[in-house]
Amino acid sequence: MTYCVAICLKEGLVFLSDTRTNAGVDDIGTFRKMTIYQEGHDRIFTLLSAGNLAITQSVKEMLSHDMLFEGVNLWNAKSTYDAAVVVGMAIRKVKERDEKALANAGIEFNCSFIFGGQVADEKPRLFNIYSAGNFVESTLETCYFQIGEAKYGKPILDRVINYNTSLDLATKAALISMDSTLKSNISVGLPLDLFVYAINSFTKDKAITIDEANPYFAMIRNLWGQKLTEIVMSIQEPNWANNPELLPIVTAPQRLGPIPLVKNEA
């Protein structure tokens, strides 16, 4: 399994991925799911991948070898959108080659990607690319994408992140989102790859690998559980006393009637 998340903000982009792969619980591997494509001070792209590793590796191989679509590749694309089209075409090329043989073996053509970056003066952009090679772009309202085991880590993002969130705050929220996923699904695992991209910087200065020994991530993991418990404890207790004025929990208007109660009538 995999968990990758990327966030597109006014200030830039945050990418975070785990590195665990599994083909059954008795076949666990470690593979990077983040690749950064960079050239000069003109463009930088990041690709996060989930799904069948044989497929995603082939897609990356094609992109690394300057795959062209109608004369465009990652190095000359005029926008992040045009580069996303190239990624989509690479997926379709692998699909054309492998899909039939996979189907014969009863294996679905399963892959998904998050692709984002900046080209020249364009603002940073972020795309969720599907196995059919089509894609959607993040917006002001929906500024992040997840692939892989997305559910455990979604609530914290929905609460904390919006397009105007600072890069630092979004980085912390992404790490907490990852931690929630790590805690609940053993098929998502350390080390993590984190890349925080500030708009117009065109550098990968803030691309790091985080493992068990990383003190900052360890601090977040410990602090988070403790703080969560503190908040829950700080919330007013339900008051069940039979005083309507004091009752913070009240029986709702009986639209549905009471909870079905069965008594032994015999």
Next chain:
Amino acid sequence: MTYCVAICLKEGLVFLSDTRTNAGVDDIGTFRKMTIYQEGHDRIFTLLSAGNLAITQSVKEMLSHDMLFEGVNLWNAKSTYDAAVVVGMAIRKVKERDEKALANAGIEFNCSFIFGGQVADEKPRLFNIYSAGNFVESTLETCYFQIGEAKYGKPILDRVINYNTSLDLATKAALISMDSTLKSNISVGLPLDLFVYAINSFTKDKAITIDEANPYFAMIRNLWGQKLTEIVMSIQEPNWANNPELLPIVTAPQRLGPIPLVKNEA
């Protein structure tokens, strides 16, 4: 879809369920998923259900009509375990009757239940009952069960709940867990049924229905998002300055080597 959670604690039991059913996004219904079985001061049971509504309603119908298995029903069972066996047998009876016809229609025999309660002097017990009628019991280490859309609401439970948690704290954690699920999955919906059972009380005094107008749940929903953001903000920011002593995020030992970086060599 459905989200139900139940927690077995030293002090008693907490049950919480939503009421939304759907057969496609254009076919949404409201059905109770919590049923309380009570008689005198000797026994009280609660059943939470998820899955195919036609199946779960039939199971409840059989239980309400005093279904017997080897002379035992919910009203004379000597333990919550024995009562769980009866629930399992009711599932098998429906399965025997309906499974073939469902299979012919391409429909899986899909249902799951959480069943818990107290009989006489026995301590409260909680069971997760599967569609085959078999079940597992909660333990000191794993003191809660979820059925339905479980993932969004799991991280908060894993952080906050253990067997010695108070009923009030566990109730708050369950409501927050539900809120996280409501926020992320539109196929889980209000109103909610909540039943908090204090050991040896044999009453359903704390069984209520919560809808949009419930001020306590509204307070939790608002406060939670706000407090979460506050904690994330209160966590130390990552310091990217190039000073190893100050660096809270550090590049991990390069076990994996750097994040794959592709440059245009052409």
